[in-house]
Amino acid sequence: MNGGAVRVFAVCGGAATPALAALAGLRGHAEGTAVRCLRVGALAAVVQDVPAAQFTADALRTHLSDRATLERYARAHHEVVAAVAAAGPAVPVPLTTLYADEARARAAIARESARFLTVLDRVRGRAEWGVKVFAVGPAPGPDGTPGTPPRSGRAYLDRLRDRQRGREAHRDAVRAAVDRIDATLRATSAAARRLRTHGTDLTGEAQPQVLNAAYLVDADRCDELTRAVAALRADPEFGTLVRIETTGPWAPYSFADETDETDEAEDADRGGVDDDDA
Secondary structure, eight states, X not given: OTTEEEEEEEEEXXXXXXXOTTOOTTTTTTOOOOOXXXXXXXXXXXXXXXXXXXXXXXXXXXXXXXXXXXXXXXXXXXXXXXXXHHHSOEEEOOTTOEESSHHHHHHHHHHTHHHHHHHHHHHTTEEEEEEEEEEXXXXXXXXXXXXXXXXXHHHHHHHHHHHHHHHHHHHHHHHHHHHHHHHHHHTTOSEEEEOOOOOHHHHOOSSXXXXXXXXXXXXXXXXXXHHHHHHHHXXXXXXXXXXXEEEXXXXXXXXXXXXXXXXXXXXXXXXXXXXXXX
């Protein structure tokens, strides 16, 4: 494509031959050409040529600031990544990975070839599973009738202290549950990461998210992970504290670098529980 930029979706081994013909990529959104493989030494980048004028820095910011456009681009990106990962080990790249021309795309991939080869070896035969945990709710009031007026000032202060202790105990129990869930699922995984938890404005849930984690799981251990989640859900103690959701298997988006372990959340050691969450 003359005057075209190159959009990169994923990187795989040079011998890989993912089925790309049926993939639209950004065609229909930005009039891109067919999705294709760009061979770079021992690697193959799955790319699409797109009109450069529609993908300047300013144009890209405009696209990504519009929720509907962002969702279309994200779906198109994921469709290609998923197809590549289904054919063999693949390293997804960020949605905004774009180069002015093919020569620059080749140069960038060549510079990162050692990293890509390391990651490809690590994710081979494995898939990512996402686990999100939500706190069910705060502990009830100490007397079970929070609307009953206290009989005296001292009774009022005692009630406040009891409620605070109840909240603290509930919060500690939620943190312990999160740590147990994470430890149990890490035992079934080749690698794991605690990601930053999302607020209710992003999750759309009324309950606070207290764990947002990704687990890299061998293909022959996926059933083991799902059984472990089922056992945790069936634990009556957990039912009063947390709700567990799983997604997957996915391409290894959260493991697209050579680092084995990363806890991205600043509060990872606290299970993502804030004082006002539980």
